[in-house]
Amino acid sequence: MAIGVHAPETDLMLPRPEPGEQWDPHTIHTYYFGFSIPEAGIGAFLYLRLQPAFPLSQGGVCLFRGTDNVEATDIAFLDYEITMPWPTVDGRTITTDNGLRIEFLEPGHRARITYTSKEGTTSVDVTAEAVTPLLARGHVMPGEENHHDVSRAAGGSEQFMHMTGGLVLDGERHVVDCYAPRDRSWNQVRVEKRGAVPVPPVGWSPMYFGPDLVFNQISFEAPDTEPPWLGLYDVGDRPSHHYAWVQVGDETRTVTWVRRSVLERHPRTHLPLRQVVEARDERGDEYRFEGEAVAAASLPAWPNVSFHDSVYRWRDQQGRTTHATYQEIWFDEFQKEMRRRHAPATAAAL
Incomplete structure (x- = not known):
């Protein structure tokens, strides 16, 4: 199936219910930007999730360093609010109550993201310049699409950006110059009810090697790799990936086969620390990527x-x-299984 491209104006779509309308409370719009400073072991998660049925929003800035951040409060900097009012929207600029500001300088192509902590010791000022098309992406979790409201068109987009600018983390200055994906969703119904979307752990692995090779996939670990989710979930005979593409020069190709294999997990958080992703595109070209976490x-x-x-x-x-x-x-089913498997080792470490 061909990968579509969204119009630039979708960056600004933030619909809300008309007077008298009742929307599913799990309807969401989201914005995600990120960047990394690998030499310092730093990652950034800049996120905004809007719930138009209320209307409310949540989000903010998460900056993490190293690999041993077991709890959210372990990370280097956390300013993330679960309940905020609807953000201020002024033309092409969206500003949250806790100060995360997304300005679409050129929708579909260029954005500036800024933030300053109330103490003034941590700040973000980065510009995102598109290096791939604004590719159309659907739902995130397999099975999530079954809960969407058919009366409102749900959508999503993904795009690789050249991120440049600066980060000040607790007074320490860092230069930002990397390639990172951004994504967003609109009018999607992302249910939180227990058991609504029974699926194994799902991993997103975007990669930018240069204009000649950009790769992205969302999948669960392939069943033939003996993943720890076996026996917890019935995935039938469906592919382990449900969205994947590769950009080769100016050509975007659909990825038709993905096999993701985890080699090592963190002993406490259970996040993969080392893994291999193999893939094949619609033309039969094959790819293999080996990865390890630095943060x-x-x-x-x-x-x-x-x-x-x-x-x-x-x-x-x-x-x-x-x-x-x-x-x-x-x-939680997977979390409980991993805790059971690692209980002896964890107890010995303590």
């Missing part, structure tokens, strides 16, 4: 699941390396 954290974006962000160092078949976010999300 990782548990984050509060979705309280009904375990949500983790990380900075991964990826290596392609030619030996080239790049860094980008790797994000994974799972439900």
Whole structure:
């Protein structure tokens, strides 16, 4: 299936119910930007989630360093509010109550993201310049699409950006110059009810090696790799990925097969620390990427699941390396299974 491209104005879509309308309370619009500073082991998660049925929003700035961030409050800097009023929207600029500001200088192509902590010791000022098309992406979790409201068109987009600017973290200055994905969703119904979307842990692994190779996929670990979710979820015979693409020069190709294999997990957070992603595109070209985490954290974006962000160092078949976010999300059944498996080792460590 061909990968579509969204119009630039979708960046500004923030519909709300008309007077008298009743929307599903789980309807969401989201914005995600991120960046990494690999040499310092730093990752940034800049997120806004809007709930138009109320209307409310949540989000803010999460900055993490190193791989041993077990709790959200372990990270280097946390300013994330679960309940905020609807953000201020002034033309092409969206500003949250806690000061995260997203200005779309050129929708679909360029944005500036700024933030300053109330203490004034931590700040973000980065510009995002598009290096890939504004590709159309659907739902995040397999099965989530079954809950969407068919009366309102749901959508999503993904795009790789050249992130430049600066970060001040607790008074320490860092230069930002990296390639990182952004994404957003609108009118999606992301249910939080227990058992509504029974799916194994899902991992997102975008990678930018250069204009000749940009890769992205969302999948669960392939069943033939003996993943720890076996026996907890019935995935039938569906593919392990549900969205994947590769950009080769100016050409965007659909990825038709993905096999993701985890080699090592963090002993306490259970996030993959090392893994291999293999893939094949619609033309039959094959890819293999080996990755390891240089920073990782548990984050509060979705309280009904375990949500983790990380900075991964990826290596392609030619030996080239790049860094980008790797994000994974799972439900409580998997968390309990991993705790059971690691209980003896954890007790010994304590």
